[in-house]
Amino acid sequence: MTVELQHPMKADATPDEVARGRFVSGMRSLILNDLAGDMRSAYERRAAPAFKKKHGREPESSREAHQALRGDPAFNIYSAMRVQAQKMVWASVADSVERESDRLASEAEKAAGALGSLELDPALEVPKNVHAIDVHLMPGSYTRGADSLEAGAVYDRGLAVFSMGLMGANLDDIGLSMSQYIKQRHPDFAPQRILDTGCTIGHNTLPWKQAYPDAEVIAIDAAPGPLAYGSARAKMQGQEVAFRQMCADDLAFEDESFDIVWSSMFLHELSKKQRAKAFDEAYRVLKPGGLVIHMELPPNEQMGAFDGFYLDWDSYYNNEPYYKGYRDEVPRELCTRAGFADDQFFDFVVPSIGIYGDQAVADAAKGDRAEGVCQETTGRLAEGVMWYGFGAWKK
Amino acid sequence: MVRFRSVEKVSDEKLRPEDAPPGLYDDQGNPRFFADPGMDRFVAVVMNLAQEVWVQEERLLALEEAKSGDAIDRDAKAKEFIDRVFAPIREA
């Protein structure tokens, strides 16, 4: 499905560019649904039995599933096509972003007077996980175009192609699903101050402002360009958010000053050391009674060998060097090591609000800890996606 | 102005998961999957080519639409096109 962004910085694309984007979304859909299914059946039919013949047992970990699959024709074709489709995502938006740089700047200028703010820190040293590799094969990574709107526009337009419609027209399905889950599960919780860490362009920040309109919402990221873009984007959509350039592992906020610390698809882009520090910082800045909550990929400990490797694939082949290391960690321990009490930890699965609807999210919020972490659709961007989250309350 | 936390030899540093066997990548650091590395390139060429054909197809659809006055569901057409072109790989 083709996604059209919901603000004036959306691409004024030529018909050829629209066709290119549609093709890439369609290819990704073939790869992530059909070819992924073919790979699973090849694994069961061929790869796992061959592994068993050699080792006397089934593959037991993501790593062994990888070993079993390497060289299998279904794995090869899935992988080679996924790599190329990923490159095509970014290529399909590069021309329009370059051509429209002046228009983007003037659109942002027009919106500058709206509520909300942007504070960049030119003295901040951008960490290498943000600038030194082309994260998920995105050319120039998050610092492309320095503090111009370029990186943000590439990300926004690229994500529209990448997501195949599964993240909603405003690319906010994760934030919408998760904020509604929390709001409905904890109707008496009334956060006054909310922090999003690693917000990129703030697409999953805005739903928190919508869920809690009276709260002050602050969104930080280490990369300046996406923040500048995200600030303009939020203003265009009438959402008051303060965007600040800062590292999540070194927050410039006072102790006990937030009610929620949130992130989405963020922890897996940090080194193990940065991640531990980010949890320490979250604990420090949360008020007693506050909530840390992360949307992330489900951890390996809760998945079988094949499904675990299916997600870890990105670590080896999609320039996500920390992805597997993250997925090998245990969410509960990440929280308790930072000071959260063991009995305050929870994890859950929320159905995508865009796919399953408001009622399904409401039902999940009322239910027991959602089942289905180990379901195939959890954490996988494919038909029927459900989002995995975890968090802890600070006593 | 953007300051970067320094990395030695940023350009040729390839961060990889610790347990990635070196044989997963070619000497340029690109992932390789097929026994013949030419195949990895070839798959990419086929996908690019199919994309170019699809771009031409959308131009024709626009002309047809203008002529008949009926709207065409391009997403559905693209899916049919992709399914048809890539049918052989479903047998892998």
Ligand SMILES: C[S@@+](CC[C@H](N)C(=O)[O-])C[C@H]1O[C@@H](n2cnc3c(N)ncnc32)[C@H](O)[C@@H]1O
């Ligand atoms: C995949 S994006 C997150 C996207 C977004 N939160 C979402 O919901 O889709 C990861 C972001 O983390 C940022 N980042 C990485 N390391 C960081 C750090 N130490 N402190 C703050 N931001 C960081 C990157 O610049 C990037 O924008």
